[in-house]
Amino acid sequence: MNALTTPNKTLFLSYSRRQTTWCNDLYTAIDTYTHFYRWRDNKIPESADWWDSICLNIEGCYAFVAILSQDYLDSVYCMGELEYALKLNKPIIALMLHDVDYPQQLNEQRLQFARVNDLQMPQVINKILSACNQITLGYMQDAYSTDIHPRQHLRPRVPTPKASTPTPEEDAILNKQIDEVTVHGQIPTRDLMRRYNEEKNRNIRLARDLLDKIAQRQDVPIFFDVDEENKELSVAEKRFAEEERQRQRIKQVSGEYDDLAHYVSTARPQSAMKAIKRFIEAYPEFGDPQDLMAKFRPTSKSLMPAPFDWIEIPGKSYSIAKYPITNAQFAKFIEAGGYSTERWWTQAGWAQREKGSLTEPRYWTDSKWxxxxxxVVGVSWFEAVAFCLWLSETTGENIMLPTEDQWQYAAQGDDGRDYPWGNDWDCKRCNNSVKPCNSKVTTPVRHYEGKGDSPFGVVDMAGNVWEWCLTDYDNETNDINSDATDRVLRGGSWYDDITGYFRCDCRNQYYPRLTNGDRGFRLSRFN
Known part of the structure; x- marks a missing residue:
């Protein structure tokens, strides 16, 4: 390999201006403690195109060192450098100088950062050298591009700064600029207009002062409509004010979230969960970016009373519950306020709950069931879906009713068998009323375990209760919000006396709003 196809040992330092002092120390330390070269923007030659110089050195660097701070994330130039490095598949060394939200571009690559805000410079160098060891292995395994030829055709345009509220220091500079371009009216009107056109999309305050000065001139060209420009600038000012309000709100909410993170680190689990839920409910658009809830969130297996387990279906992207949902398990949904929390219901389901004033399943207090x-029986399709949405939110797992295809494959496997246990009917392998068997009621879900299991070990896939599936019976779609007349039921029940109902491929349907004593459900979890 020659010099043009082998990256030199140069580390490109990408940083915000406000971290210049720290970057100076790092720049010196790299030279003192390592064999690497280092490049930063103070090495751009005079009169050179500064953005082209930056892009050229990103193209030729060995690794891109991003020194992360809030100022870095707010800088369109820093983020432009980072995005170009990612576009070129350059190795990234992310140094977290201040605690900030991790950039989405790096998070998507599952790139681990090094927290350096409390480290001495030799310790920072150790972090960088450790990262470089991994990067060297990556180059050896062709994980990174080694092409360092100039690539002008790939280079992005110079980033355009977004309008923002100036700091006091920036305010002083801004006032000086205004004075410079408007002093004593000596600047020609055409120059004021050109400067106005440059500034109106990036610096609204300066543009307003310029337009006010232009409006006082007597030699404004006929094509330049001051009134029209004033209207457009007024709209831009309102938009900027709203954007600034949103920025301030995000800043305020972010600060409150930081306080929340500190609080939950020492709070009792129950208090921490309540605090996190209150925050998420108050600021749903902000959410829980650090997933604080994960530390306190139960799993479905820890939350559900026994018997409960998942059966992972080999070669598929889902698991299915080993047993139908029991009364003890459904009670957890009721205790959590399941019948009074609208967000866990579809719109149509909530309308039915309101219409019927439902507070529990139909046979909930009947000792027979x-x-x-x-x-659990006497639940509609809507109630079964609400249970799934509650359990998904509570655990963070992707839980729903199984689709019809998922249910059948979990019951039948690959060999096309008639019943979960094989091709020969045997009424003693499940709860049914096919003579000579004659059931009068549902049985505990473990009653037939080991007798009528599916090829994957799933229990009660035939008999006991018909099981709601996600699928629309007529259209065979799986949208929980579709206006389906009927939803699919599978598996047969204790009441049925015809063997065909217990076949793995038997389809049944029922109105999603209605309930009965022979209908229940089990869960599917999308991996």
């Missing part, structure tokens, strides 16, 4: 390990 409400044993702890009996499958």
């Amino acid at each position: 409400n044993g702890a390990e009996q499958p």
